[in-house]
Amino acid sequence: MRYLLPTDASQRWQRMLYLAVVLIAWLTIQDTSHANTQQLHGLNYEPVGWEAFDILTAPILRRAKAFQASSSDPTGGNDDKGHFISLRSNVATLLDVKGSGCIYRIWSANPMGEIRIYIDYEHQPMLKMPFVDFFKQRRMPFVSQLVGKEGGGGYCYVPITFKKLARIEVENPSSLYYQITYHIIPSAVHHEQQTMQCKRALERLTKWMQMPTQAKPPDITSSVIIPPKAEKRLFELRGEGMLTCIALRINPTKLKVLHSLRLRAYWDGETNPSIDVPIAYMMCIPFGWVQFNSLFVDVRWEQLVFRLPMPFSRSAILSVVNDGSEQAKVECNAWRSNLPLDERKLGRLHAWLNCSLTKQGIPHTILRTNGRGHLVGIILVIVGKSLECYEGDLNIKVDGETTIRGTGTEDEFNSGWYFISGSYATPFAGTPILLGAKTRSALYRWMLTDCIPFSKTIEASIEHGPNNNCPGCLYRSVAFWYQTEPHAKLPSPPPLEELIPPPFSEPDAQEAEDLQVSVKQGNAHTLKVVEDDSLPTQLSNGKGVRIIINGTRKMQFATMLKVPRNDTYDVFVRYFATDDLCVEVSVDEVHKTLKLMRGVHTVNLLRRWLEEGELKLNLCLWSDNGKEANAVIDYFTLTPVERAKGALEAEELKVVEGNAKVIFQGEKCSPYRLSSLWEGEWRETVDLSGGRCILFEPKKPMERLSLEFDANIDGSYEVALGLLAKKHCGKARVFVDGQAVGGTINGYSDEELAWHQIGLGVTKPLKAGKRRLTIESVDGKPLFIDYIVLQPTLAGYQAERMFILSSSRQPKIRKRFGAEPPWRGGAYLKLDAKRAGESMTFLLPSFKSGVYSISMTIAGMPSGGMFEVLVDGKRVGEVVDSYSQTEKMMEVDIGYAKLRRGLHALTLRTVGKNPASGGYTVGCDEIKLQLQKTTFELTHFVGALMLLLALATLVVVILRKQRSRT
Numbered sequence: 001m002r003y004l005l006p007t008d009a010s011q012r013w014q015r016m017l018y019l020a021v022v023l024i025a026w027l028t029i030q031d032t033s034h035a036n037t038q039q040l041h042g043l044n045y046e047p048v049g050w051e052a053f054d055i056l057t058a059p060i061l062r063r064a065k066a067f068q069a070s071s072s073d074p075t076g077g078n079d080d081k082g083h084f085i086s087l088r089s090n091v092a093t094l095l096d097v098k099g100s101g102c103i104y105r106i107w108s109a110n111p112m113g114e115i116r117i118y119i120d121y122e123h124q125p126m127l128k129m130p131f132v133d134f135f136k137q138r139r140m141p142f143v144s145q146l147v148g149k150e151g152g153g154g155y156c157y158v159p160i161t162f163k164k165l166a167r168i169e170v171e172n173p174s175s176l177y178y179q180i181t182y183h184i185i186p187s188a189v190h191h192e193q194q195t196m197q198c199k200r201a202l203e204r205l206t207k208w209m210q211m212p213t214q215a216k217p218p219d220i221t222s223s224v225i226i227p228p229k230a231e232k233r234l235f236e237l238r239g240e241g242m243l244t245c246i247a248l249r250i251n252p253t254k255l256k257v258l259h260s261l262r263l264r265a266y267w268d269g270e271t272n273p274s275i276d277v278p279i280a281y282m283m284c285i286p287f288g289w290v291q292f293n294s295l296f297v298d299v300r301w302e303q304l305v306f307r308l309p310m311p312f313s314r315s316a317i318l319s320v321v322n323d324g325s326e327q328a329k330v331e332c333n334a335w336r337s338n339l340p341l342d343e344r345k346l347g348r349l350h351a352w353l354n355c356s357l358t359k360q361g362i363p364h365t366i367l368r369t370n371g372r373g374h375l376v377g378i379i380l381v382i383v384g385k386s387l388e389c390y391e392g393d394l395n396i397k398v399d400g401e402t403t404i405r406g407t408g409t410e411d412e413f414n415s416g417w418y419f420i421s422g423s424y425a426t427p428f429a430g431t432p433i434l435l436g437a438k439t440r441s442a443l444y445r446w447m448l449t450d451c452i453p454f455s456k457t458i459e460a461s462i463e464h465g466p467n468n469n470c471p472g473c474l475y476r477s478v479a480f481w482y483q484t485e486p487h488a489k490l491p492s493p494p495p496l497e498e499l500i501p502p503p504f505s506e507p508d509a510q511e512a513e514d515l516q517v518s519v520k521q522g523n524a525h526t527l528k529v530v531e532d533d534s535l536p537t538q539l540s541n542g543k544g545v546r547i548i549i550n551g552t553r554k555m556q557f558a559t560m561l562k563v564p565r566n567d568t569y570d571v572f573v574r575y576f577a578t579d580d581l582c583v584e585v586s587v588d589e590v591h592k593t594l595k596l597m598r599g600v601h602t603v604n605l606l607r608r609w610l611e612e613g614e615l616k617l618n619l620c621l622w623s624d625n626g627k628e629a630n631a632v633i634d635y636f637t638l639t640p641v642e643r644a645k646g647a648l649e650a651e652e653l654k655v656v657e658g659n660a661k662v663i664f665q666g667e668k669c670s671p672y673r674l675s676s677l678w679e680g681e682w683r684e685t686v687d688l689s690g691g692r693c694i695l696f697e698p699k700k701p702m703e704r705l706s707l708e709f710d711a712n713i714d715g716s717y718e719v720a721l722g723l724l725a726k727k728h729c730g731k732a733r734v735f736v737d738g739q740a741v742g743g744t745i746n747g748y749s750d751e752e753l754a755w756h757q758i759g760l761g762v763t764k765p766l767k768a769g770k771r772r773l774t775i776e777s778v779d780g781k782p783l784f785i786d787y788i789v790l791q792p793t794l795a796g797y798q799a800e801r802m803f804i805l806s807s808s809r810q811p812k813i814r815k816r817f818g819a820e821p822p823w824r825g826g827a828y829l830k831l832d833a834k835r836a837g838e839s840m841t842f843l844l845p846s847f848k849s850g851v852y853s854i855s856m857t858i859a860g861m862p863s864g865g866m867f868e869v870l871v872d873g874k875r876v877g878e879v880v881d882s883y884s885q886t887e888k889m890m891e892v893d894i895g896y897a898k899l900r901r902g903l904h905a906l907t908l909r910t911v912g913k914n915p916a917s918g919g920y921t922v923g924c925d926e927i928k929l930q931l932q933k934t935t936f937e938l939t940h941f942v943g944a945l946m947l948l949l950a951l952a953t954l955v956v957v958i959l960r961k962q963r964s965r966t
């Protein structure tokens with residue numbers, strides 16, 4: 001470099017200029033080289049892991065192959081649970097795949113046990129936690145956009161990349177429902193799970209779901225009036241580019257108009273449209289204008305937003321076809337961007353609507369096409385006859401190979417248990433509306449990261465019912481996919497009359513148009529019965545009552561609802577409103593003010609104890625912003641609050657001694673949460689049984705509360721109490737007809753509010769008629785009593801209702817749900833023992849002295865341990881092995897024990913485990929004591945005979961003495 005340095009001051013500027021030129025030339029070469037590298041990278045680029053969350057990369061054609069590991073029945077039946085790749089020592093292998101790729105979606109309807117994820121032959125799992133916690137929102141990357149359980153099933157979209165191998169195991173899986181969607185990619189690069197990548201991905205998702213609110217002004221604007229039976233072009237673009245967002249405003253907003261308007265898209269000069277779908281189905285609102293926001297579809301009251309990227313290389317034409325008999329106006333705003341990569345790497349967006357009336361043995365086809373591309377979205381609309389249609393599985397065949405087989409219709413949309421949590425909307429999946437007791441549903445699922453690539457062909461279908469055995473149901477589906485051109489001509493949608501869903505009638509609804517309404521304040525002429533032909537939503541029975549609110553003036557009216565029986569009810573109203581409203585609800589002296597959002601909603605007005613007869617419901621409506629607004633009331637429903645099965649509600653029993661106060665939910669006992677969504681109750685929010693409980697507030701220890709109940713038959717009864725446990729609650733003893741039952745119960749809880757069902761055991765034989773249950777306070781502290789279980793003892797004692805004297809750890813009541821074994825009493829008692837020597841001890845009554853045979857119904861399970869049975873500390877019979885490959889009921893004969901009349905201690909103690917079992921768990925469903933009459937009667941006969949012999953001997957001795965005297 002010495003010769004480049006200036007030798008004198010006169011040459012300094014020349015040398016500096018020379019260096020600047022060399023530097024600029026070098027940078028230019030580097031930029032050109034970088035550009036060429038980028039272009040080469042673009043031709044071979046495929047988004048993996050967090051990069052797949054860049055929505056602009058959605059059209060990129062994939063070399064990956066998509067697969068799904070699931071618990072689907074391998075025989076093709078409906079037993080879609082508890083099936084694994086392998087099960088050894090109670091450790092189930094859910095996924096074991098070699099190669100390079102990424103896990104994109106994990107779903108489960110009942111996550112149990114502990115999940116472990118191993119990557120690339122690592123001996124230690126990269127992730128290990130309780131499976132239920134896997135779907136909880138906490139720190140990065142498990143945040144609300146990627147994980148949740150809104151629909152009744154847990155889902156996780158956190159990507160997990162691997163180079164060589166991926167294995168997922170679950171310890172103690174029980175009867176697990178699960179799906180794992182993953183890609184195998186020939187040349188994927190391993191990506192570490194870095195926080196910054198997650199943050200960027202979430203920023204992309206959040207920004208994308210805010211479009212067009214947070215976007216720049218639209219690049220294209222247009223407005224067209226479309227006559228009946230005509231097609232009008234919204235806009236035409238030349239050159240290459242990508243449509244990123246389309247926002248439509250439609251007038252009038254009638255539902256029939258939404259069905260009659262079809263959106264068409266033509267790419268790069270093609271004559272057959274790549275998209276030809278009615279707007280009502282494309283936006284997932286076939287039953288009405290329901291507001292929700294998802295990744296690619298956003299339904300707002302003022303506009304419909306579609307934001308699935310749509311690339312083109314030469315031209316793009318969007319038009320609207322009006323198949324109806326009414327003129328419509330469509331306003332369109334669109335946003336355009338440059339292509340992110342070479343257009344040869346990008347597929348063109350296609351969408352196809354398929355309609356079918358289901359037939360026996362034939363599934364509904366979602367997509368069948370040839371070429372290269374990938375499936376990115378499904379909208380499914382079902383008008384079924386019963387919930388059984390949701391037992392159908394999704395099946396996808398790629399290039400002639402079945403790679404995806406589901407476990408149930410709602411499972412594919414991240415829900416579970418027949419949409420147990422109701423309607424929901426998340427970025428990736430949801431069901432914005434459920435009608436007709438859930439037999440009508442509109443479902444969507446966006447497969448941004450977990451797309452289904454295909455090289456030659458793809459066939460996607462879904463069953464109706466477990467074996468395509470629900471004929472006569474209406475199925476409508478829209479498939480969204482990218483593929484290379486040219487594409488085969490898409491079949492045209494069916495006639496408009498077939499697109500509009502048939503009328504429906506909501507079960508147990510009280511139709512607004514059939515109710516007697518009296519206006520107290522406002523103009524009576526503003527109340528009018530209208531049909532849903534002029535509305536943006538379907539109404540039950542096709543009619544509703546329109547209410548016009550004039551600005552700030554209040555509209556006050558009353559209506560009479562029928563109450564079928566005495567009970568606690570949730571009073572719901574389904575309505576449609578053009579603007580936000582306020583409503584004041586009044587029943588007797590109870591007043592409640594709510595805000596009614598514009599759009600179509602079903603709202604819980606209040607919860608109240610109601611007596612059989614008529615309920616006068618007073619409503620006062622006014623506009624939230626002072627503007628004139630319209631509202632249409634569709635119907636009211638009175639839904640009884642769920643009660644504990646087979647229980648007596650404490651608040652409905654007669655108090656014959658002491659004082660008790662009835663507490664309504666929402667006063668001192670608001671809705672409370674279980675520690676786990678899937679353990680026990682299988683739902684997130686648990687209400688009070690019957691919506692009420694009683695509060696026993698003793699002033700001093702030994703104070704009593706006695707409740708009267710009816711014993712229907714002669715005999716012994718099993719007793720259990722449902723309590724709300726709180727920090728300030730105390731202890732008590734329970735008596736039935738003066739006889740103590742069980743031991744001391746404890747209403748204390750470390751949590752602010754918890755729920756306990758406490759088994760008390762078995763009463764002595766009772767005569768049918770009026771009987772008393774007495775609760776005696778031990779420490780003078782209060783108790784919240786929800787319900788009382790009093791069931792006649794039949795063949796055996798239900799373990800969950802027996803009093804537990806001691807236990808190594810807190811046993812759990814495992815309730816039956818879905819297709820699980822029919823546990824007697826609907827549940828069994830489970831001890832999650834971790835080692836040999838752990839035990840739980842029951843209080844066991846015997847009402848007669850004698851020799852008893854002891855048998856049990858136990859829960860066989862993959863984690864079942866080996867245990868022994870002890871009665872009063874003495875072992876009875878042989879060791880019991882409760883291991884089973886699947887969860888099932890097992891009948892076990894224990895042995896014989898001689899018992900005196902009274903109370904005894906029956907202990908189940910673990911002693912080891914089967915080599916194939918993964919744990920020491922003990923599950924007890926029922927305990928049976930059978931008095932051996934033959935042995936018992938023989939003993940008494942021998943005793944009586946010996947007594948007679950003794951008496952005879954005594955008589956003989958006396959007679960001999962008398963003779964000797966004489």
